[in-house]
Amino acid sequence: xxxxxxxxxxxxxxxxxxxxxxxxxxxxxxxxxxxxxxxxxxxxxxxxxxxxxxxxxxxxxxxxxxxxxxxxxxxxxxxxxxxxxxxxxxxxxxxxxxxxxxxxxxxxxxxxxxxxxxxxxxxxxxxxxxxxxxxxxxxxxxxxxxxxxxxxxxxxxxxxxxxxxxxxxxxxxxxxxxxxxxxxxxxxxxxxxxxxxxxxxxxxxxxxxxxxxxxxxxxxxxxxxx
Numbered sequence: 001x002x003x004x005x006x007x008x009x010x011x012x013x014x015x016x017x018x019x020x021x022x023x024x025x026x027x028x029x030x031x032x033x034x035x036x037x038x039x040x041x042x043x044x045x046x047x048x049x050x051x052x053x054x055x056x057x058x059x060x061x062x063x064x065x066x067x068x069x070x071x072x073x074x075x076x077x078x079x080x081x082x083x084x085x086x087x088x089x090x091x092x093x094x095x096x097x098x099x100x101x102x103x104x105x106x107x108x109x110x111x112x113x114x115x116x117x118x119x120x121x122x123x124x125x126x127x128x129x130x131x132x133x134x135x136x137x138x139x140x141x142x143x144x145x146x147x148x149x150x151x152x153x154x155x156x157x158x159x160x161x162x163x164x165x166x167x168x169x170x171x172x173x174x175x176x177x178x179x180x181x182x183x184x185x186x187x188x189x190x191x192x193x194x195x196x197x198x199x200x201x202x203x204x205x206x207x208x209x210x211x212x213x214x215x216x217x218x219x220x221x222x223x224x225x226x
Contacts, residue, residue, distance in 0.1 A: 013087075020064070034054055034057060034058045034061070036054060037049060037052055037054040037055040037058050038058060040052075040055060041055050041058055041059055041062075051109065053106055053109070056102050056105055056106055057102070057106075059102075060098075060102040063098075067094055067095075067098045070090075070094050070098075071087075071090045071091050071094045071095075072090075074086075074089075074090035074093065074094065075087045075089075075090040075091075078090065085212070088153055088154075088210065088212070089153075089154060091150070091153070092150040092151070092153040092154035093150075093154055095146055095149065095150040096146050096147050096149070096150035096151050096154070098146070099145070099146020099147070099149070099150070100144060100146045100147045103142065103143045103144070103145075103146070104143070104175060106143075107143060107175050107179070107186075108175065108178060108179065108182075108184065109184070110182075110184045110185060111184060111185025111186055112185060113185045114182075114183060114184050114185045115183055115185075116183070116185075117183065117185045118183065119179070119180035119181070119183055119188065120180075120186070120187045120188065121180065121187075121188050121189075122187050122188070122189040122190065122191065123190050124190070125190055125191065125194065126191060127191065128187070128189045128190075128191040128192070129191040129194070129195065132191070132195075137195060140192055140195040140196055140199065141195060141196075141198065141199030141202065142199060143172065143175075143196045143199060144167075144168045144171055144172065144196055144197075144199060144200040144203075145199050145200065145202075145203035146203070147167070147168065147171065147200060147203075148164050148168060148199065148200035148201060148202070148203030148204040149203045149204065149206055149207045150207070151164065151167065151204075152164060152204050152207065152211045152212075153207055153210050153211060153212065156211075156212050159211040159212065161201050161204055161205065162201075164200050164201050164204040165197045165198070165200060165201040166197070167200065168196055168197035168198075168199065168200025168201065169193055169194075169196070169197035169200075171196070171200075172192060172193040172196035172197060173193050175196075176188040176189065176192055176193060
């Protein structure tokens with residue numbers, strides 16, 4: 001094993017620990033609602049689990065060990081093949097997929113009048129933001145937070161806060177468009193796009209020291225931070 005692999009693996013372990021601690025803290029804060037959905041989820045029922053916010057969040061937390069195993073398996077396979085930064089790449093790939101898909105699922109849950117109520121648009125910036133609750137703002141900031149955290153670690157072309165803001169805005173616009181076209185009984189709002197994109201950019205800053213932005217002299221990608 002080369003000495004250069006140790007810093008990469010240590011960074012991956014530190015980042016993984018921070019993610020786990022953050023998720024555990026969030027789970028503690030919302031533990032009571034999560035416990036309410038546990039019977040439906042543990043019995044394998046779709047209704048009451050995967051069609052509720054609490055159920056989806058609970059199953060996302062329950063599945064964390066499987067996600068960790070996927071990271072480990074990918075990293076070991078890559079290390080065996082001599083791939084540089086195996087742990088970093090594997091953690092970034094699994095993290096941005098596992099952390100984003102459940103959040104997008106939540107935003108695409110149909111309302112009570114889905115399929116019958118016409119789509120609703122709110123295209124005036126900052127109008128809806130003034131009526132959002134703190135919890136609603138926090139939720140919108142987290143929709144693409146995993147994408148913001150991990151995408152710049154995996155793709156050098158995305159290692160920029162403005163680019164991550166643009167990516168978050170694009171992904172959010174696609175979700176809002178889907179809500180409108182599919183008539184999910186939700187309001188497609190430009191403020192959701194702005195808050196989602198802001199959350200993506202802020203989350204990207206959390207992993208700034210782990211970004212890879214340019215090829216090094218040996219073909220490996222080097223850090224831009226000291």
